[in-house]
Amino acid sequence: MSHPADGAVFRSGLALCSLLFLGVLALGCEDPPPPPEDDPAGEVLYFEPIGFGTRARLRDTTEVVIRDSTTWAAYRDSLTATGPFRPVDFSQAVVLLAAVPAPSGGHLVEFEAVELVGDTLVAQYVLSVPGADCITAMGLTTPFQAVLARRTEAPARFVRRTEAYSCEL
Known part of the structure; x- marks a missing residue:
């Protein structure tokens, strides 16, 4: 028999994983950093x-x-x-x-x-x-x-x- 709190823990863990996933996804969508000022390309x-x-x-x-x-x-x-x-x-x-x-x-x-x-x-x-x-x-x-x-x-x-x-x- 499962304890009612087990479902709440599972949902909390799922919510935390979802937030982490969205955070990683958001970081991956950032613009790349600008080239360094001493970039030799002209x-x-x-x-x-x-x-x-x-x-x-x-x-x-x-x-x-x-x-x-x-x-x-x-x-x-x-x-x-x-x-x-x-x-x-x-x-x-x-x-x-x-x-x-x-x-x-x-x-x-x-x-x-x-x-x-x-x-x-x-x-x-x-x-x-x-x-x-x-x-x-x-x-x-x-x-x-x-x-x-x-x-x-x-x-x-x-x-x-x-x-x-x-x-x-």
Whole structure:
């Protein structure tokens, strides 16, 4: 025979479990915490290529942000692009240029990402180099790419990644 208080204890325990379950459920529905202030992810900026090639009259690796038409004209005249450069409105955009001297043909420069991280413009690009199984033209080249990005006065940092590719068939 059960005692009448046993049912009350059972109902009290059930009520307590229900409250605990609702509390856990409510905690699980909270918004995630905001990212920490020192989060390295920045604002991704749209960019678009305006010209590229493999010949330039530049002796050293060049990584530069160009903010005016006079400076752009000087650089543009030293670059031999595969086609005409697209026009630039310097009131709205800057030109990012990366050019890397190479000992042979088959090298390529290509921007991968442009971000505003804190107060720094970070431009990431890859230098693709021919693998050991590739046959390339011998002779100095200077592969380059120029891209447009939203105008900013932020100082820039360029990050280069080198990647070898295979010519194996």
